[in-house]
Amino acid sequence: MSTGPSVRPLGKSPVTIGPLSLGCWPLAGMTRDGVTREDAVATVAAAIDAGITHLDTAYCYGEEGESERAIAVAIHGRREAVVLAGKCGIHWEPGRRQCVDGRPERISHEVEESLRRLGTDHFDLLYLHAPDPTVPIEESAAALRDVLEAGKARAIGGSNMTVEQLDRFASVCPLAACQMPYNMLQRGIEDAILPWCRSHDVAMVVYWPLMKGLLAGRMERGQVFPPSDSRHKYPMFKGIEFERNLDFVAALQPVAARLGCNLPALVLAWTAEQPGITSVLFGATTPAQVAENARGLAVSLDDRARGDIRAAINARGPVAGRRAV
Ligand SMILES: NC(=O)c1ccc[n+]([C@@H]2O[C@H](COP(=O)([O-])OP(=O)(O)OC[C@H]3O[C@@H](n4cnc5c(N)ncnc54)[C@H](OP(=O)(O)O)[C@@H]3O)[C@@H](O)[C@H]2O)c1
Numbered sequence: 001m002s003t004g005p006s007v008r009p010l011g012k013s014p015v016t017i018g019p020l021s022l023g024c025w026p027l028a029g030m031t032r033d034g035v036t037r038e039d040a041v042a043t044v045a046a047a048i049d050a051g052i053t054h055l056d057t058a059y060c061y062g063e064e065g066e067s068e069r070a071i072a073v074a075i076h077g078r079r080e081a082v083v084l085a086g087k088c089g090i091h092w093e094p095g096r097r098q099c100v101d102g103r104p105e106r107i108s109h110e111v112e113e114s115l116r117r118l119g120t121d122h123f124d125l126l127y128l129h130a131p132d133p134t135v136p137i138e139e140s141a142a143a144l145r146d147v148l149e150a151g152k153a154r155a156i157g158g159s160n161m162t163v164e165q166l167d168r169f170a171s172v173c174p175l176a177a178c179q180m181p182y183n184m185l186q187r188g189i190e191d192a193i194l195p196w197c198r199s200h201d202v203a204m205v206v207y208w209p210l211m212k213g214l215l216a217g218r219m220e221r222g223q224v225f226p227p228s229d230s231r232h233k234y235p236m237f238k239g240i241e242f243e244r245n246l247d248f249v250a251a252l253q254p255v256a257a258r259l260g261c262n263l264p265a266l267v268l269a270w271t272a273e274q275p276g277i278t279s280v281l282f283g284a285t286t287p288a289q290v291a292e293n294a295r296g297l298a299v300s301l302d303d304r305a306r307g308d309i310r311a312a313i314n315a316r317g318p319v320a321g322r323r324a325v
Pocket residue numbers: 022023024025026031032056057129159160179180206207208209210211212213214216217218264281282283284285286288289290292293
């Protein structure tokens with residue numbers, strides 16, 4: 001469990017987490033070439049050393065659970081120092097075909113396999129990764145309730161759900177957390193999902209805070225992402241959309257400079273202070289990125305910075321590829 005002045009409760013569960021957390025998807029080596037097992041282990045270790053102790057992974061982060069296996073190495077001997085979140089309900093079929101499968105027997109299989117890969121006997125938080133459209137969500141929720149009651153998870157969450165799905169899930173299984181995409185330019189959850197979570201005392205843990213790296217401020221005009229980099233398929237990294245996003249990043253740079261911080265730290269600090277946001281999951285592929293991002297824990301925004309950021313968001317306008325769920 002996280003301790004310290006800035007810990008935040010995960011809904012009504014006994015679990016607490018900090019405002020910044022490490023997302024371990026890029027460590028699986030599937031988002032781009034060149035992320036090694038050594039990088040992955042060192043990145044997780046750097047996060048823990050920097051006080052970022054909530055680690056977010058999933059059964060499908062890597063065709064063979066590469067993310068979970070790297071975490072196992074990094075947390076060996078210090079399992080109690082971390083808050084370990086996993087997800088189940090998505091796996092890979094041969095040929096890298098992603099398969100959503102929320103049947104209870106599949107969930108039970110993935111939970112056992114993930115715990116084995118992670119070298120632990122329990123998750124601190126376990127999410128249904130996404131609803132399976134072919135399985136009533138109550139059936140998947142009942143399987144996760146069984147995991148909770150068996151002591152193999154201390155809290156249960158739901159990810160990529162609509163309000164209606166959250167309602168149905170929570171009618172069967174105690175729901176402590178919801179995980180959705182959210183960043184300065186993609187704020188669809190503010191319409192309905194975030195208010196639902198706040199009114200039901202469900203924690204909101206958000207992903208893509210750096211817009212897959214764009215808001216870290218290191219991308220260049222004209223940059224082309226190769227087919228092996230998963231960013232090549234998103235509209236936010238193409239053509240005029242990409243240019244406008246880079247203009248937005250340029251507008252944030254003076255705000256960070258005035259506050260004396262780096263850009264990802266500013267972006268993460270802003271995201272973590274939005275009303276109803278419990279924790280912000282940033283991905284990273286190196287200890288150096290973790291060190292930069294962890295500085296977000298120490299950034300204090302002032303009203304001038306908030307106003308400048310609001311103006312930049314308004315000037316940017318709606319982005320392509322925005323999605324609420
Ligand atoms: N529930 C879901 O369905 C779902 C979906 C997506 C993600 N997630 C979770 O949320 C986490 C965060 O999402 P994400 O990792 O996809 O996106 P993100 O946090 O917006 O971006 C992560 C990427 O940004 C780049 N980056 C990070 N720090 C940087 C720095 N200081 N300087 C330069 N570049 C930097 C890295 O890319 P490179 O090093 O490769 O350039 C890194 O892989 C995931 O890791 C995962 O745990 C959950």
